[in-house]
Amino acid sequence: MxxxxxxxxxxxxxxxxxxxxxxxxxxxxxxxxxxxxxxxxxxxxxxxxVGYIHRAFEKIAERRPLYQITPLTDRLNYCSSPINNMGWHITCEKLLKIKIPKRVDYLRIIIMELSRISDHLICNSIVGVDSGAYTGFLYVMQYRELIYEIYEEICGSRLTTNIGRIGGFERNFNATSFQKLEKFLKEYPGVLKEFGNLFIRNRIFMDRLQNTGGISAERALNYGFTGPNLRAAGVDYDVRVHTPYSSYEDFDFTVPIGKSGDNYDRFLVRDAEMWQSLSIIEQAYKKVQEFKGADAEVYHADVPEYYLPQKEDVYTKMEALIWHFKIIMGETAIPKGEVYQSVEGGNGELGFYLISDGGRAPYRLHFRRPCFIYYQAYEELTKNGLLSDAIITMSSLNLIAGELDA
Known part of the structure; x- marks a missing residue:
């Protein structure tokens, strides 16, 4: 036209x-x-x-008990779905006032940081594809696959994981999951370094990304940017540091920031964050190994009214069968309250605003989806630029349609 x-x-x-x-x-x-x-x-x-795949998750949640909401969160940012799952469970635990054992916190951090690496790995390799460089994408996908294999050992799922439970995990991590984690920690740093060598100082790649899709710190804050897209503009806001959860305060890491907020800075920030995530995972794994004896078998809090009992107990013990039925059927009323809990998702601050009137399902639930917020800036980021730059700008923002249309 x-x-x-x-x-x-x-x-x-x-x-x-x-x-x-x-x-x-x-x-x-x-x-x-x-x-x-x-x-x-x-x-x-x-x-x-937007709205082509709108699924009305927030309204569906008003008719579902807490556990049946977890699979909905999987389908927000499906590139890092375990972070969505953990964020929802931490929100529920805040409402229910459940105290989480340290070992559970550390195991969660391992999974969440693996998810962050997977998310950034996909984003940065796709930025490469959209600038005409396909090799990096093919090379690193085998390590996304290894991350998925770790998920698979822990919960049986890969992409939409439904991982964990309110209070912890559904089962303890087995020896194979730790072996695969050790393999990842040993091999991925070398791969990530080679991936960086392919792109970071590549003149064609730099020319395509630098001075395109840029945004100032002030404008990014005005739009409500969070996550790597805000940090690339020079603002060091990270939920893990500013409002720690899941014992992130026990870990030593830095928050990478950029200067110009352009496509190149967003790429560099995500690359640097993968290195930080590797460091956090190594620290968490060492802390997990320090637990001995019975403490090494702890993988959930003691909250039988919200935590599904072991399946063998359901078959042999009346009390476990009753709790299983009550939890699955949503027969356990949740306390009245109003909470907001956010986590540092792959794309930024992923928040859950939960209102309970004391019924069996939330009275109201709102997802704060970072993609939906920064997509509003897309016109400003692309106006007066070239059509080819608009493609890369969309890639470097890491727009996920499932998160836009919740």
């Missing part, structure tokens, strides 16, 4: 073109639409449209 732009009298009339970038397009990273107005290859304006 062509448009004639009305210019001041005496000027030559200018022709612009409207282009639908999405909703079905391999570079949109999901099902959402951008209506671009182009002057040649330069973007004059954009209009974002």
């Amino acid at each position: 062509d448009h004639h732009v009305k210019l001041p009298e005496g000027s030559i009339e200018k022709l612009t073109t409207t282009l639908n970038f999405g909703p079905t397009h391999p570079a949109t990273h999901g099902v959402f639409q951008n209506i671009l107005e182009l002057d040649g290859e330069r973007i004059v304006s954009t209009e974002q449209t």
Whole structure:
């Protein structure tokens, strides 16, 4: 579709073109639409449209007991679904006033940081693909696969994991899961270094990313940016540091920040965060190994009214069968209260605002999805830029459609 732009009298009339970038397009990273107005290859304006896969999770949650909400969180940012699961469980524990054992906190941190690496690994390798460099993507995907194998040992699932329970995990980590973790910690640093060598000082890659899709710290804060996209603009806000949860205060790590907030800085921040996550996982694994005897078998809090009993107990003990039935069927009323809990997701601050009126399901539940917030800035980030830059800007923002349309 062509448009004639009305210019001041005496000027030559200018022709612009409207282009639908999405909703079905391999570079949109999901099902959402951008209506671009182009002057040649330069973007004059954009209009974002979301809602193509809206699933009404927040309304569904009002009819579900707490445990049946966990699989909904999987389907927000599915590139790092265990962080979503943990965030929801920590929110429930805050409402229920459950104290979590330290070993459980450390095990959760291992899983959440593996998820962060998986998320950043996907984002940065796709930025490479969208700038024409496919090798890095193919190379690192085998290590995303290894992360998924660790998930699989722990909970039996890979992408949408439904991992963990309110109070901890459904089972203790087995020896194979720790062996695979050790393999990852041993091999991935070398791979990540090679991945960085492919891109960070690559002149073509730098020319494609530098000075494109930039945003100032002030504008990023005004939009409500969090996570790597905010830190790339120079603001060192990280939920793990500013509002620690799951014993993150026990760990030593730095928060990488950028300067210009452009596509290149976002790439560098995520790369640096993967190194920090590796350090956190190593620290957490050492802390887990310090637990001996009975303490090494602790993987959940003692809260029988909310924690599913062992299956063998359900088959042989009446009390376990009763608790199993009450929890599964949502027969356990949750206390009245109003809580907000956030975690540092792969894309930024992932928050859960939960209101309970004392019933069996939340009275109201709101997900704070970071993607939905920073997608509003897409027009400002791409206006007056080239069409090819718009593709990379979307990649470096790490837009996940499942998180946009909750």
